[in-house]
Amino acid sequence: MSRLSSRLVQRMLRLSPPPTRDLAVERGLRVPMRDGAELLADRWTPKAGGTGLPTALVRIPYGRSGMIAVQLARPLAERGFQVLVQSTRGTFGSGGGFDPLRCEREDGLDTLDWLVGQPWCGEAVVLYGGSYLGFTQWAVADALPPQVKAMIPAVSESAFTLEFLRTESFSLEATLGWGLQVADQERRFALLHQLRRLPKERRAWYTLPLDQADTAATGRRSPYFQDVLAHDADSAFWQVLDHSERVADVTVPVSTVGGWFDIFVPGQIRDFRTLQEAGRTARLTIGPWAHISMGVSRTAAAEALDFGLAYAHGRQPADRAPVRLFVMGEEKWRDFPSWPPPGYEPRRFHLQPDGGLSTEAPAESAPDGYRYDPADPTPAVGGVRMAVGVRSGRADNTALEARPDVVTYTTPKLDEDVEVIGEVEAEIWFRSGLPYADVFVRLCDVDERGRSTNVCDGLTGLTDADEPSRVTVRLWPTAYRFKRGHRIRVQISSGAFPRYNRNPGTGEPRATATTLRAADQQVFHDPAQPSAIVLPVREAR
Numbered sequence: 190m191s192r193l194s195s196r197l198v199q200r201m202l203r204l205s206p207p208p209t210r211d212l213a214v215e216r217g218l219r220v221p222m223r224d225g226a227e228l229l230a231d232r233w234t235p236k237a238g239g240t241g242l243p244t245a246l247v248r249i250p251y252g253r254s255g256m257i258a259v260q261l262a263r264p265l266a267e268r269g270f271q272v273l274v275q276s277t278r279g280t281f282g283s284g285g286g287f288d289p290l291r292c293e294r295e296d297g298l299d300t301l302d303w304l305v306g307q308p309w310c311g312e313a314v315v316l317y318g319g320s321y322l323g324f325t326q327w328a329v330a331d332a333l334p335p336q337v338k339a340m341i342p343a344v345s346e347s348a349f350t351l352e353f354l355r356t357e358s359f360s361l362e363a364t365l366g367w368g369l370q371v372a373d374q375e376r377r378f379a380l381l382h383q384l385r386r387l388p389k390e391r392r393a394w395y396t397l398p399l400d401q402a403d404t405a406a407t408g409r410r411s412p413y414f415q416d417v418l419a420h421d422a423d424s425a426f427w428q429v430l431d432h433s434e435r436v437a438d439v440t441v442p443v444s445t446v447g448g449w450f451d452i453f454v455p456g457q458i459r460d461f462r463t464l465q466e467a468g469r470t471a472r473l474t475i476g477p478w479a480h481i482s483m484g485v486s487r488t489a490a491a492e493a494l495d496f497g498l499a500y501a502h503g504r505q506p507a508d509r510a511p512v513r514l515f516v517m518g519e520e521k522w523r524d525f526p527s528w529p530p531p532g533y534e535p536r537r538f539h540l541q542p543d544g545g546l547s548t549e550a551p552a553e554s555a556p557d558g559y560r561y562d563p564a565d566p567t568p569a570v571g572g573v574r575m576a577v578g579v580r581s582g583r584a585d586n587t588a589l590e591a592r593p594d595v596v597t598y599t600t601p602k603l604d605e606d607v608e609v610i611g612e613v614e615a616e617i618w619f620r621s622g623l624p625y626a627d628v629f630v631r632l633c634d635v636d637e638r639g640r641s642t643n644v645c646d647g648l649t650g651l652t653d654a655d656e657p658s659r660v661t662v663r664l665w666p667t668a669y670r671f672k673r674g675h676r677i678r679v680q681i682s683s684g685a686f687p688r689y690n691r692n693p694g695t696g697e698p699r700a701t702a703t704t705l706r707a708a709d710q711q712v713f714h715d716p717a718q719p720s721a722i723v724l725p726v727r728e729a730r
Contacts, residue, residue: 195207198264200457202260202487202491204494212236213235213236214233216253216557218230218579220276220299222285222298223299226283226284228275230253230274230300232273233255233265234266235271235670238470238610242270242271243261243311243498244270244311244314245300246273246478246548247262247273247275248275248302248317249274249321250287252281253274253645258566262485265317271309277321277645278296279335291705292429293605293616298686301334305334305336311334312576312630313338313501314336314597315501316341317497319479319485320340320344321345322345322351323565324342326340326342327346327347327432328443330432330443331435333441333582338497339497339501340444341497342445343485344446345445345453346456348431352422352455353563354417354420355422356421356699357648358689359689359690360649360688361394361689364413365411366575368579369383369406369407386407389710390406390576393406397703399418400415412585418448425483428538430494435515436467437466440463442471444469444492444496445457446475447475447478448475448480448484450477450574454665461473471617472513473512474512476488479573480581488516498596502583503687510526511525511526512524512525512527513525514530514610516668517672518634518671529725530610533677534725535723535724536723538677538721539551539678539714542554542714546665546678550715550716551714556712557711557713557714558710558711559682559710560707561626561683563684564709567595567685567686570686571583572584584643585640587639589680595680595681597633598714599679601676602675603673603675603677606670607671609644609670609726610668611667612725614662614664615661616661617660618658618659619654619659619664619718620710620711622709624652625651626650626651626692627648627649627706629648629680629683630722632670632724635678641678644681645669650692659718664722681712694706694707
């Protein structure tokens with residue numbers, strides 16, 4: 190293997206030089222499954238002394254020889270592990286059909302049974318990888334053989350993808366983009382085809398009916414995208430993906446790495462809390478990252494080489510607090526004993542007349558109004574995004590807030606820093622001219638120059654929106670310090686397209702809706718209908 194790729198990966202992951210760059214790769218190992226299928230795997234080892242080293246198991250649907258696999262396997266195989274990279278069922282030569290996410294428990298358990306029986310395996314196995322690769326760990330986590338000493342799932346969770354399949358907040362760009370990616374990933378020059386497809390994919394977001402979007406982008410059906418249109422998160426079809434009930438029974442140490450702008454971080458925190466409440470050994474690290482981020486890759490690799498390798502050798506890893514969070518605004522890493530951290534109490538910031546935001550109760554006032562038109566949907570700007578070539582994370586919201594379909598509520602300049610760490614929720618009194626509507630709420634930081642930057646957000650869909658009601662919107666969790674002289678802002682609209690599918694206003698099924706209806710929306714803020722955002726606050730000292 191190339192020493193150039195070794196040095197490139199070392200720089201990308203900011204690792205110290207390895208003890209060896211001389212690796213051997215044994216390709217095409219056949220791993221038998223209970224139904225007779227054989228899954229292919231590659232074994233990465235140092236050329237000298239690889240047998241018996243701890244084995245890092247990586248189960249991946251994206252191929253065993255691409256940059257993703259190299260970035261995962263090489264740094265570990267150069268620094269104390271042997272690494273088994275396995276193509277999941279139906280991908281890149283592995284037998285069976287690719288049925289995304291739905292076969293990973295049985296196949297993962299069969300793979301572990303085979304692995305621990307190999308003469309070269311040694312006495313310790315560590316499960317490693319992010320996103321889909323992290324889900325393959327959660328799928329087997331409660332039934333591990335004793336040789337498995339630790340798990341390191343990054344940007345992943347035990348009920349993988351169910352968060353963005355909900356009827357009331359369907360994540361269009363994530364499901365369509367990933368469905369198209371995996372449908373074409375084994376074509377020659379697949380990455381080039383993906384990049385050339387992007388303009389068509391973005392136009393396909395607007396396709397009606399939506400079940401034609403994959404064909405509009407590529408001329409072919411995406412089985413995964415058709416499945417997510419046909420079955421929402423509560424469908425029995427997806428229950429095989431939900432392993433959240435197994436988390437309390439996990440007994441091996443777990444170090445989980447995430448990002449504040451990752452689509453899976455709410456579930457990731459839920460899994461950590463379950464482990465924490467069950468008294469398990471667990472770490473949580475969350476940085477200022479989106480789903481695809483070198484920061485996630487660097488931190489996960491570091492955890493594998495510290496946390497994972499230490500437990501593989503029967504040692505304790507370097508001492509640190511269970512929870513390590515990057516506090517945005519302060520731009521600093523901080524350690525805490527638990528999630529949510531102690532000392533942060535919920536504080537209600539009420540929407541006020543004339544665009545104000547205050548901890549004081551609102552006065553009598555008329556509601557604010559705006560018109561939402563799904564033919565010109567309110568766009569997603571920054572935040573939690575999972576589309577190639579779009580900006581995620583913190584972004585300037587100035588242009589978004591100037592749209593007539595967005596209303597904002599802002600505090601006066603802060604007299605002192607305000608620190609917000611934990612779960613964020615909004616209670617918005619709302620009415621629409623139609624029964625079917627969405628409420629999108631975003632928390633922002635407005636600096637001294639008036640620039641508004643997003644912190645976290647969330648969306649809830651309604652089916653009885655034509656009557657005034659209190660709508661609870663769960664925003665993404667966060668860690669943020671609003672500095673003295675800045676202002677806290679709440680943004681309200683009825684969409685963030687194409688992160689979320691646009692609400693057509695008709696109640697038609699998302700797959701087959703063809704009619705778009707505009708609606709006049711109202712946001713109330715008076716003593717009887719006191720809309721508010723609830724922030725976990727500790728004033729910074």
